[in-house]
Amino acid sequence: MKKTTNIALATAVTGLIALAGTTLTTTTAVAAEEKEKCYGVVKAGKNDCATKTSSCAGTSKTDGQKDAFVMVPKGLCDRLVGSSKEAK
Template identity: 85%
Template sequence: MKKTNIAVATAFTGLLALGGTALTTTTAVAAEEKEKCYGVVKAGKNDCATKTGSCAGTAKSDAQKDAFLMVPKGLCDRLAGGSTESK
């Protein structure tokens, strides 16, 4: 393999590694900036289990008090009926 091909392959591999690191860091930060928001879901659109259902998508009614959505931190308090605590 020519020296120029090796240099190009090395540079490309480095860029891929750097891009993967940036993507992982962005995902971790985004996950930390979310919170559970109870009481604002539409029927069947909740993100996780409730007291009455064992998995996502099992909310039986709109605005079910024990069903939540993950929303950006601080948004829940501004939504009508939204609460960061299950009721």
């Protein structure tokens, strides 16, 4: 009976690990699809990518720089003061 219990426990743990891996993969894929660029709300030096006036991420010069963006959850950009979905 002890061997049966160990096999059942090992099977249950393996199943939970597989389920957690599947959930993590699915969550990551969904999260990546539900983001959008939000321009004009980034703090200086916190932008996600290059702009017209800076060469790479983290190099925006001023707070609220109109051509600097940050990735936010879809729908949030519309709620932020001074934000835009397009560079200006």
